[in-house]
Each structure stands twice: as C-alpha cells, then as structure tokens.
Amino acid sequence: MSGISESLRTYQQRVDATLERVLPAANVMPVRLHDAMRYSVLEGGKRVRPLLVYATGEALGVAPEVLDIPAVSVEMIHAYSLVHDDLPAMDDDDLRRGKPSCHRQFDEATAILVGDALQAQAFQLLASATELDVPAVQRLRMVQQLGRAAGSRGMVGGQAIDLDAVGHSLTEIELENMHIHKTGALIRCSVLLAAYCSTRLDESQLAKLDHYAKCIGLAFQVQDDILDVEGDTDTLGKMNGADAAAGKPTYPSIIGIAAAKKKLHTLHDEAVRALDGMNADLLLEIAEFTVKRLH
Amino acid sequence: MSGISESLRTYQQRVDATLERVLPAANVMPVRLHDAMRYSVLEGGKRVRPLLVYATGEALGVAPEVLDIPAVSVEMIHAYSLVHDDLPAMDDDDLRRGKPSCHRQFDEATAILVGDALQAQAFQLLASATELDVPAVQRLRMVQQLGRAAGSRGMVGGQAIDLDAVGHSLTEIELENMHIHKTGALIRCSVLLAAYCSTRLDESQLAKLDHYAKCIGLAFQVQDDILDVEGDTDTLGKMNGADAAAGKPTYPSIIGIAAAKKKLHTLHDEAVRALDGMNADLLLEIAEFTVKRLH
Numbered sequence: 001m002s003g004i005s006e007s008l009r010t011y012q013q014r015v016d017a018t019l020e021r022v023l024p025a026a027n028v029m030p031v032r033l034h035d036a037m038r039y040s041v042l043e044g045g046k047r048v049r050p051l052l053v054y055a056t057g058e059a060l061g062v063a064p065e066v067l068d069i070p071a072v073s074v075e076m077i078h079a080y081s082l083v084h085d086d087l088p089a090m091d092d093d094d095l096r097r098g099k100p101s102c103h104r105q106f107d108e109a110t111a112i113l114v115g116d117a118l119q120a121q122a123f124q125l126l127a128s129a130t131e132l133d134v135p136a137v138q139r140l141r142m143v144q145q146l147g148r149a150a151g152s153r154g155m156v157g158g159q160a161i162d163l164d165a166v167g168h169s170l171t172e173i174e175l176e177n178m179h180i181h182k183t184g185a186l187i188r189c190s191v192l193l194a195a196y197c198s199t200r201l202d203e204s205q206l207a208k209l210d211h212y213a214k215c216i217g218l219a220f221q222v223q224d225d226i227l228d229v230e231g232d233t234d235t236l237g238k239m240n241g242a243d244a245a246a247g248k249p250t251y252p253s254i255i256g257i258a259a260a261k262k263k264l265h266t267l268h269d270e271a272v273r274a275l276d277g278m279n280a281d282l283l284l285e286i287a288e289f290t291v292k293r294l295h
Numbered sequence: 296m297s298g299i300s301e302s303l304r305t306y307q308q309r310v311d312a313t314l315e316r317v318l319p320a321a322n323v324m325p326v327r328l329h330d331a332m333r334y335s336v337l338e339g340g341k342r343v344r345p346l347l348v349y350a351t352g353e354a355l356g357v358a359p360e361v362l363d364i365p366a367v368s369v370e371m372i373h374a375y376s377l378v379h380d381d382l383p384a385m386d387d388d389d390l391r392r393g394k395p396s397c398h399r400q401f402d403e404a405t406a407i408l409v410g411d412a413l414q415a416q417a418f419q420l421l422a423s424a425t426e427l428d429v430p431a432v433q434r435l436r437m438v439q440q441l442g443r444a445a446g447s448r449g450m451v452g453g454q455a456i457d458l459d460a461v462g463h464s465l466t467e468i469e470l471e472n473m474h475i476h477k478t479g480a481l482i483r484c485s486v487l488l489a490a491y492c493s494t495r496l497d498e499s500q501l502a503k504l505d506h507y508a509k510c511i512g513l514a515f516q517v518q519d520d521i522l523d524v525e526g527d528t529d530t531l532g533k534m535n536g537a538d539a540a541a542g543k544p545t546y547p548s549i550i551g552i553a554a555a556k557k558k559l560h561t562l563h564d565e566a567v568r569a570l571d572g573m574n575a576d577l578l579l580e581i582a583e584f585t586v587k588r589l590h
Contacts, residue, residue, distance in 0.1 A: 024447055030459065080411075084411060089402075089403035089404045089407060109384045109458050110455070112382065112384060112385065116375075116376075116410070117446050117447035119414050119415065120445040120447070120449075120451065121442065124438070124446060127442060135431075136430075136432045139435055140423070141422075144419055144423035147415050147416065147423070148415075151415035151416050151419060152319055152328055152412035153323075157328060157412070160327065160408050161325050164327065
C-alpha cells in the first residue's frame with residue numbers, strides 16, 4: 001500500500017505480527033489445515049479493516065495493545081470470506097493478491113475448512129485473549145457486533161444478494177444494498193469494535209463514527225468497481241475487467257464511469273464531514289486513501 | 296428418536312421451538328439464504344447436543360430457560376458442519392436425514408453461505424440473547440469454549456484429519472484422535488456450556504461431566520460405525536455401508552465388529568461411572584440411548 005503514512009505502515013506491521021502470533025503454528029496438527037490458514041491470512045492484503053480499528057482507537061485515545069485482538073478478529077473474518085468467495089461454486093477465482101487462491105494452492109475441501117476455522121478463531125479470540133483488557137460486558141458487545149456483521153444479515157447476506165444478482169440487471173439502490181451488506185457491514189464493525197474498547201464514548205460520537213464507516217465502506221466498493229474498469233492487471237493482482245466479464249453488476253455498468261467517480265468523491269466528502277470536531281487524522285488519511293488507491 | 300423418555304422428548308420440542316424462533320424468518324431478505332438455513336436446521340435431527348445441554352443443566356439445577364440459547368448455539372454449529380461436510384468437495388452426500396442435502400436442495404454456493412451464516416449466528420446468540428441470564432464473564436467463557444470446540448483444534452480440525460485419512464490405513468489411536476476432534480469436541484462443549492450456566496459448580500463436578508462427555512462422544516461414533524455395517528438404510532436415512540464404501544476408516548474396519556461392540560459397552564460403562572454420586576437421570580438415559588440407538 002504505497003503512499004501511506006508512517007503511522008499506518010506501522011499499524012500494518014503490527015497487524016501482521018499479531019496475526020503471525022495468534023494463528024496456529026504450521027507444525028501444529030492438523031498441519032495442512034494450519035498451513036493453509038496461515039497462507040490465506042498472512043500472504044499480504046491491505047489490512048484496511050484492522051487499520052480502521054487502530055485509526056478509530058487513536059481518535060478515541062484507546063491504547064494499541066487493546067486494539068490488536070479486535071483488529072485481527074475482523075481481518076480473520078475478512079480473510080475467511082475471501083477464501084470462500086474464491087471457491088469454484090462461488091466466484092471461481094484462481095488468483096488472490098497475485099498468488100494462487102487457497103483452493104488452488106491446497107484443495108477445495110481444505111479451503112472450505114480454512115474459512116470455517118478462521119471464523120471460529122475470530123470469535124474465540126474476542127472472547128478469550130487476555131490482552132483485550134476491557135470489561136466483559138463490552139467484550140460481549142463486540143462478539144455480538146462481529147456476529148451480526150458477519151452473518152446472514154451482514155456480510156454473508158450480502159454475498160447471497162451478490163450471487164442472486166449475477167446476470168441480472170440491478171438498480172443503483174439494489175447494488176448499494178448489496179454492498180452495504182457484503183463489505184459495508186464488516187467495515188462498520190471495524191470502527192465499532194474499536195469504539196467499544198473505549199470507556200468514555202458518547203452516543204453522538206458513536207453515530208458520527210458509524211456514519212463515517214458507512215461512507216467509507218461504500219466508497220471503497222465504488223473505487224473497486226472503477227479500478228475493475230480502469231485499473232492495471234499487474235497492480236490489481238487480479239484480471240482487469242474480471243467483474244464486468246463475469247456479468248457482475250458494478251457502479252460503472254449501472255450509472256456510468258463519470259457518475260461513479262462523482263459518487264466516490266461525494267462519499268469521501270461526507271465521510272470527512274462526519275469526523276468534524278474529532279481529532280481523527282488517521283481516519284481522514286484512510287478516507288483519502290480509499291479514493292486514491294490504485295489497487 | 297424412538298424409545299426416549301417424555302422428558303427428553305419435551306426438550307427436543309423445546310429445541311425445535313427455540314430454533315424456529317431464533318432463525319431468521321424465510322421471508323426476510325435474502326430469502327433464499329434464510330430459507331436454506333431453516334431447511335438445514337429445522338428438518339429433523341436427533342438434537343443430541345442440545346439434549347446434553349438440558350440434561351447437564353437438569354443435573355446441576357439450571358433452569359431450562361437459561362439453557363435454550365446454549366442448546367441452539369451448539370446445534371447450529373453442528374448443523375452448519377453437516378451442510379459443509381455434505382458438499383461435493385467434502386463427503387459429496389446427496390442425502391441428509393433422508394432428504395436432499397442442502398446443496399442438492401438449493402445449490403453449492405448457497406450451502407457454503409448457509410454454513411457460514413449459521414456459525415456466525417451461533418456466536419452472536421451466545422453473546423447477545425437476553426434470555427441467557429448469566430453473568431457476562433460466564434457468557435464470554437461460553438463463547439470461548441464454543442470457538443475452541445468448533446475451530447481448527449476442535450471440530451474443523453477433526454474434519455481435516457478425516458479428509459487426510461480417506462484411503463489411508465489408520466491405527467485405532469489415530470482413528471480415536473480424529474473422532475475426539477471431529478465429533479467429541481462439540482459434544483464435550485455441549486456439557487460444558489450447560490455447566491458454565493451454573494453458579495455453584497465445583498471443579499471436580501466439571502471434571503466428571505467432562506469425562507462423561509468424552510466417553511459419550513466416542514461411544515456415539517463407535518455406534519455410528521457399527522450402524523454403518525449393521526444398520527438398515529431406511530432407518531439410517533443414508534446408505535448402509537456408505538462409509539466403508541468411501542474408504543473411510545471405521546472401528547469395525549480397524550479392530551473388527553466384535554471388538555467395536557465391546558469398546559462401545561466399555562465406553563458406556565465408563566460414562567455411567569463418571570456420574571457416580573450425581574443426580575443425573577437424563578445424562579444416564581442419553582448414555583443408554585447412545586448404545587441402543589438404531590440410527
């Protein structure tokens with residue numbers, strides 16, 4: 001992720017180090033499963049969701065040590081969803097981040113189990129890791145939030161809406177509804193988990209942060225769709241035009257590329273405005289990055 | 296489940312009623328996903344794990360209302376594992392409980408998502424349902440226990456060991472190790488979740504209950520293997536001899552049918568002895584049922 005600040009880069013390294021530490025070692029039985037879990041989580045990724053956890057935490061004065069577990073929990077849910085999305089019965093993608101997807105590197109059965117095990121570990125970590133030093137009631141709220149964001153009325157629900165949509169024409173509102181579930185729910189969850197780590201949060205701050213997260217989540221998706229049209233295959237780590245070729249509805253295909261770009265900037269501005277009066281440099285930087293990223 | 300007491304039958308109905316209530320309605324979007332979730336969970340099943348939750352709770356004087364959520368949480372994890380196990384890339388089973396398996400009734404992608412969503416909901420319920428009236432610290436312990444039992448060093452790990460074992464010859468110890476993970480972990484978890492609902496549990500009682508659960512879990516699997524050889528296809532709801540035909544290691548294939556039956560009775564007796572001095576009629580009945588069941 002080029003062009004990001006030293007702070008975000010440091011947090012990225014922190015995420016990788018924590019994931020490295022909490023994932024089962026590759027020599028622990030069953031080794032093939034654990035090897036495949038590590039392959040699917042540790043081999044790159046922008047770590048956008050964990051960065052949102054740290055950036056929100058920084059805005060609220062929460063210590064990074066407290067944020068490590070929420071950060072890796074959302075990343076594990078995200079990583080599992082990519083492994084399952086890539087399966088032949090779903091998107092049938094051979095490449096992920098420029099490398100063979102999990103079921104290509106290992107096998108389909110292992111990829112199914114990798115996703116299942118990562119999801120279980122995400123919840124287990126939130127419930128049990130000692131370094132997550134917040135009251136039990138707040139931890140439970142985090143588990144609840146992650147469960148809702150990951151479930152049938154969150155991320156998985158969005159995936160189901162996406163499957164139903166392939167080959168159909170959607171309205172912009174239907175497309176938006178899909179993204180609000182498919183990617184938006186977990187992005188909002190990232191911000192909310194960090195907020196639940198704070199002991200001095202008020203409801204109006206929570207609402208602002210939540211609105212920021214909604215805008216960013218959608219902006220991220222709009223930029224994804226724009227990059228699918230205009231991006232470079234090498235930089236993307238996946239085939240340019242793959243979504244369009246697969247008959248997936250995208251913002252450019254529904255509202256045109258110019259309107260998609262305008263929407264992206266409107267969402268960015270709204271995200272920035274939501275943070276008015278907060279000391280939230282890193283959240284602003286992530287908003288900026290969402291618009292300017294090349295992959 | 297014929298030949299069980301009125302008490303167990305009442306609890307079975309209680310499980311079904313709770314599942315019916317907590318699962319998303321089939322008319323809530325995305326409807327195909329929710330329809331498939333309900334199909335996969337509500338269409339029968341012996342509800343052995345929920346019954347263990349209620350039976351343990353009864354032995355410890357925990358009110359049934361408190362046990363409903365732990366009971367359905369373990370059942371949802373179990374149900375999701377069956378949906379994923381049946382997938383073509385895994386066991387490739389067309390039938391489940393005498394009906395089309397989820398991916399045959401719906402489609403593969405939906406079946407993958409059904410499993411993913413059920414797992415998320417299981418954790419969400421443990422964390423958030425108001426009727427689970429126990430202190431937050433104990434609820435967190437439940438989430439932790441369920442996460443461990445479901446994850447790569449529990450049920451999913453056992454599934455991975457099972458996949459590696461197909462077509463290989465295993466020793467009895469290796470076979471046992473597989474079952475301890477694949478089915479044993481969630482059965483132990485059922486007993487432990489109920490125990491964590493109790494406020495007056497001592498460590499020696501917990502150890503006894505855990506030992507009971509270990510024996511029952513293994514006995515259940517040994518009986519499964521015996522039924523695969525001697526059971527009736529109609530009664531089983533799946534093809535007799537299916538495991539043997541698939542090259543799966545079973546107790547009869549490794550130690551012979553006579554030794555498998557002896558092992559079953561030894562495990563039963565050990566389970567019963569573990570309950571010495573406890574008032575645990577329903578746990579004893581479940582031990583009995585495990586040995587005598589025909590499917």
